[in-house]
Amino acid sequence: MDQKHNDGHTGSSQFGGAVSTRTTPAPTPPKNLPPYRVLLHNDDVNTDVFVVETIVQLTPLGVPRARSVMVEAHRRGVSLLLVTHKERAELYADQFSSKGLTVTIEPAE
Template sequence: TLSTWCKARISTPSLRPLRPFAVASKAPVMMVSGGGGAVLEKKPEILVAPQGTPEQTPGKPYHVLLFNDPVNTKEYVCQVLCEIFGHSKSKAYNIMQAAHSSGFAVCNTTDKEEADLQCAKLGEKNLMSRVVEAD
């Protein structure tokens, strides 16, 4: 009956711990005594850096592409290319002309971070650009 089952449940000791979320730590514990009583503290973990110098692996190269721009003048595009990439006027003109004739041209090839920065600068100057991974 129900009452017998309840009595059996009450008299049976629980198998659950008193604090169900308490987890025993496997870290060594040491006693620290001060002016009052003893205090338990965990031994601090010491992380050791690996020996030797890590090799710097060069990142993958990325292209900064400039797209044909029917809005801005050719002179303005060349000026921006000289300003952002440090190209000579003749190189900037060749890049601008390649973008004009084929739809896009590679302005620079560099690492991802620098390519993203240069692409953002081109965008600030109202030029259409994109970063793509070099083959």
Template sequence: MATAHPIKEKRSRTGNKARLGLPWNVVLHNDWNNSMPRVVVVLKRAIPGMTYKRAAAVMYEAHRNGRAVVKSCHKELAELYEERLLGKGLSASIEPA
């Protein structure tokens, strides 16, 4: 006697994921209101995974060139990081990568 096997629905993995769109850059702008060591500490605390070495490199680039890309990520995360930096008194913005 044959048993009936239930038919399993196939689910698309891509259908469950939100489309992220283009990456956005979080940009740090040079200012004269914050000391260099303070900028490094704020970057380290505000951006997950940011090392002191990378934070110092970003700070020096912003100091020399007037701006530096802190991180590239999807727009909502870029907005969060921009808000964190602005909240700590740094000058930051976001732009499409």
């Protein structure tokens, strides 16, 4: 055998055989999930600042966009907060509800 036990080893493997690697098939990418609209409804109870802070806290939206969504909901009664897949939309609805705000979801297609 062509190995040095104290300085490392030479050869293809510790036992003299070739090292085999097993390949696994790549996972199939997930199918696109159908989009859902997350709609913020007008709120006459909470302050504008609270609504904007909650949007910023719970979503990836920044303050300028959060303020715009809040103003539109106040003026029109409802505003599009964002579009995402159903599970995430349901999570947003639950989170906003826990803060005392009304959010509904609907299919975007």
